[in-house]
Amino acid sequence: MSSLTVVRPMGNLERYSMSRSNVDFHYNVVVGIRLQQQPQGSGPQTTPQDVKWFELLAGPLAWLVQKHPSLSVVVDDHLSPHPAFLRMPSVNMSKVIRVTTIQHSNDVTKVLEKEHAKPFEFTDHSIPLWRVVVAHVTEDDSFFILFVFCHNIADGRSGVAFTEQLVERLNFEATRASSIIAHPMVVTSPTDPMPEPLEQRVNCFPSIATLVKEAISALLLPALIKKALEKAYWAGEFDVTLEAPHETQVGKHSTTVHAILFSASVFATKAVFLSKKNNNDNNDDDDQQSSFSTSDDALVFTSPVSIRDLTHPHIARHDLGCYSSEMTTRDIRIALDTCFWDLAKTLRDQTVQSTKTTSGVRRLLEHVGLLQFLPNHRGALEEFLRGRVNKEQHGRQGTLELSNVGRAWEQAKEDEEKEKRVVFKVVEGVFSQSAMITGPALILNAATANEVLTVVGTWQRATFSGREKGEAMMKAFKRILIEATSTWRIIVVHVKQDDTYYLLYNFQHSISDGRSGMMFSELLVERLNHEINNPTAAASNPAIIPTSNEPLPPSIEQRTDCRPSIKTLLKEATMILFLPGPLKRMLEKK
Numbered sequence: 184m185s186s187l188t189v190v191r192p193m194g195n196l197e198r199y200s201m202s203r204s205n206v207d208f209h210y211n212v213v214v215g216i217r218l219q220q221q222p223q224g225s226g227p228q229t230t231p232q233d234v235k236w237f238e239l240l241a242g243p244l245a246w247l248v249q250k251h252p253s254l255s256v257v258v259d260d261h262l263s264p265h266p267a268f269l270r271m272p273s274v275n276m277s278k279v280i281r282v283t284t285i286q287h288s289n290d291v292t293k294v295l296e297k298e299h300a301k302p303f304e305f306t307d308h309s310i311p312l313w314r315v316v317v318a319h320v321t322e323d324d325s326f327f328i329l330f331v332f333c334h335n336i337a338d339g340r341s342g343v344a345f346t347e348q349l350v351e352r353l354n355f356e357a358t359r360a361s362s363i364i365a366h367p368m369v370v371t372s373p374t375d376p377m378p379e380p381l382e383q384r385v386n387c388f389p390s391i392a393t394l395v396k397e398a399i400s401a402l403l404l405p406a407l408i409k410k411a412l413e414k415a416y417w418a419g420e421f422d423v424t425l426e427a428p429h430e431t432q433v434g435k436h437s438t439t440v441h442a443i444l445f446s447a448s449v450f451a452t453k454a455v456f457l458s459k460k461n462n463n464d465n466n467d468d469d470d471q472q473s474s475f476s477t478s479d480d481a482l483v484f485t486s487p488v489s490i491r492d493l494t495h496p497h498i499a500r501h502d503l504g505c506y507s508s509e510m511t512t513r514d515i516r517i518a519l520d521t522c523f524w525d526l527a528k529t530l531r532d533q534t535v536q537s538t539k540t541t542s543g544v545r546r547l548l549e550h551v552g553l554l555q556f557l558p559n560h561r562g563a564l565e566e567f568l569r570g571r572v573n574k575e576q577h578g579r580q581g582t583l584e585l586s587n588v589g590r591a592w593e594q595a596k597e598d599e600e601k602e603k604r605v606v607f608k609v610v611e612g613v614f615s616q617s618a619m620i621t622g623p624a625l626i627l628n629a630a631t632a633n634e635v636l637t638v639v640g641t642w643q644r645a646t647f648s649g650r651e652k653g654e655a656m657m658k659a660f661k662r663i664l665i666e667a668t669s670t671w672r673i674i675v676v677h678v679k680q681d682d683t684y685y686l687l688y689n690f691q692h693s694i695s696d697g698r699s700g701m702m703f704s705e706l707l708v709e710r711l712n713h714e715i716n717n718p719t720a721a722a723s724n725p726a727i728i729p730t731s732n733e734p735l736p737p738s739i740e741q742r743t744d745c746r747p748s749i750k751t752l753l754k755e756a757t758m759i760l761f762l763p764g765p766l767k768r769m770l771e772k773k
Contacts, residue, residue, distance in 0.1 A: 194380025214342025423578025
């Protein structure tokens with residue numbers, strides 16, 4: 184029996200999140216940012232060394248611990264059917280900060296994999312249910328600050344709030360000489376109460392119809408019958424087994440909205456796992472024609488949904504807690520001729536139906552409310568979770584999950600008053616979570632900061648035949664997303680026969696016309712020849728180019744008077760708007 188003070192009992196959603204860790208299915212969530220120190224003054228600039236980060240973070244983290252009681256709690260008996268949060272007397276910062284070094288920014292995936300493999304030790308009451316990892320990127324002297332936490336004290340939006348306040352406080356102390364003092368590494372825990380669990384903030388109790396339906400499906404129906412009644416779906420190359428170790432693998436790409444991301448992930452899944460290229464060889468070895476075929480496998484999507492704005496009053500933006508539900512989209516099928524934007528619109532309509540309508544919101548709340556009816560004796564919830572390996576098709580709940588924390592980490596402009604000057608600028612945001620053994624085969628975690636969308640993919644190592652399959656999926660996702668949303672691109676085609684090249688400028692008609700395309704191509708070739716003849720100029724070109732602040736050219740309507748005459752207006756309005764189709768075609772010459 185612990186001597187620590189009980190803060191409050193754990194809510195059903197919080198207990199469920201902890202139980203996933205008890206059975207080694209899901210360990211933690213990570214939300215972070217990459218920071219770049221900005222030049223200050225004209226003197227020599229110094230970048231914080233690894234050991235310096237303990238001093239820099241001690242003050243901001245102490246402020247956050249005092250502000251958020253959830254950061255100084257532990258769990259009494261993690262296997263109890265009625266666990267509770269206990270208050271630590273103090274938090275030792277040296278035990279929650281880890282500093283490491285990586286060479287390139289994309290190497291943060293290795294750090295994420297290492298963190299996702301480390302569960303929180305619930306029996307150790309000297310360490311809270313969170314930690315901070317600082318990863319120094321030697322390539323450009325930037326730093327990742329990663330907030331790693333157990334899902335029972337926070338969700339993705341909470342992680343965003345934590346890191347926003349951390350960076351804000353870090354800049355606050357860096358711009359005030361009076362604040363640069365030696366902060367204690369041991370911080371006394373606050374005595375304020377923890378935020379209430381979700382179930383006490385909003386009515387989540389399910390209807391009788393929902394309760395009966397889910398009880399039959401989840402608890403009473405034998406696994407074989409349940410799977411036979413459901414529509415089959417694809418969920419990875421290999422089925423789940425409890426013998427496989429919990430190993431989350433991570434892929435990261437920096438690439439603008441929920442339905443578009445969903446649509447891109449569907450097409451990428453089909454391209455990498457469910458389609459194949461068929462080569463039809465003719466007599467001429469150099470003349471090969473390729474065709475593609477794809478399977479008819481259905482896909483199932485899930486997406487966490489924040490409940491913060493669905494409660495009355497709303498849950499505050501900076502409130503740390505677990506306030507999320509989940510929506511599911513089933514039986515998604517993609518053919519070779521499926522239109523990207525048609526699918527995106529369908530998924531958007533389903534998302535609106537699930538999150539904006541009365542019935543959709545009710546289902547989200549009931550999804551949480553059903554947790555109170557799960558087995559409730561010691562170890563029973565953990566046994567229920569293990570049983571899902573046999574209950575779900577392939578042992579997994581679906582194909583893909585898209586979790587998007589949205590746009591965040593906005594910072595003040597450098598030309599504002601001195602006290603708001605940014606010393607540590609947010610370069611990009613990072614959101615990642617441990618892949619759950621019985622969860623979807625692949626999880627895409629999206630975050631947007633500084634106009635950069637970063638998507639981190641996580642999957643269990645045992646899901647695919649090799650790591651390269653997961654990475655191929657992430658590359659295909661990025662390619663499809665860019666192709667679908669870009670207004671222009673350059674395609675290079677190499678002609679082997681005579682070793683020549685086509686440079687094709689592919690653009691949307693909304694930004695250019697044919698003459699503009701010719702001008703672009705002429706300038707491109709002219710500049711290409713210039714840089715070939717001047718290698719030093721080409722060597723200094725960056726891979727990422729800042730966008731121009733210059734205004735777009737005026738539209739044609741702004742350049743000249745295009746208003747039609749009354750005669751033209753009446754004639755065209757009659758033909759296009761008022762004349763019935765059969766009569767219009769009869770009056771026209773064939």
